[in-house]
Amino acid sequence: MAKDLKITFLLDFYGDMLTDTQREAVEAYYNEDLSLAEIALDRDVTRQGVRDAIKRAEQQLLEMEERLGLARRFKEVQDALTVICDCAVSIEEQNSRMGDDPVIREHVAQILDCAEKIAVDQ
């Protein structure tokens, strides 16, 4: 079973809709990078039991995303924020070359500050 990086991202969005048992198993597997055998040992269940729990949880996460598409929407926001930050930096570079106007400099700083606040780890 290959670890799917997309699952880590979906877990951030929809993880709280899983049962505690499911979420704990998926987090141990994806976020703490434990093996199925290690998770099974920790919980005193079979490796197959852990595998099934994770598979079910993954299916639920993928189904939630298929229905709601919120991770995709957030991804679009993050991509746009990257472009916005690049533009803001370019404005500041040009501003420096043009005499470093303080009004422009301050507004660029505010844009970068706002963009950073709403950025999500991917």
Add this chain to the structure above:
Amino acid sequence: MAKDLKITFLLDFYGDMLTDTQREAVEAYYNEDLSLAEIALDRDVTRQGVRDAIKRAEQQLLEMEERLGLARRFKEVQDALTVICDCAVSIEEQNSRMGDDPVIREHVAQILDCAEKIAVDQ
């Protein structure tokens, strides 16, 4: 039963997790602004039946938001985007006063374009 504007916003995020019947009733009530009696007449069910379906759907939407908080996260993004756009406009105004540098003007336009693409109606 007062119409809760928050529900319209949550419907946009989590509506696809409701059953078809629930979603249709909530959309008719909130988005098309029909009365309970009108919705009941359309579907040949009782007014009380429609009311119950909408109440259940509202509870589900509020519970999803309580668990996942994605509407709140999007709201934060939208608020930040408003500030980013205001700053971009201020930069352009200052740029006009300072001789209208084309590099700055183009990057401001790109910021506004990106922000508009990811803006959500609220």
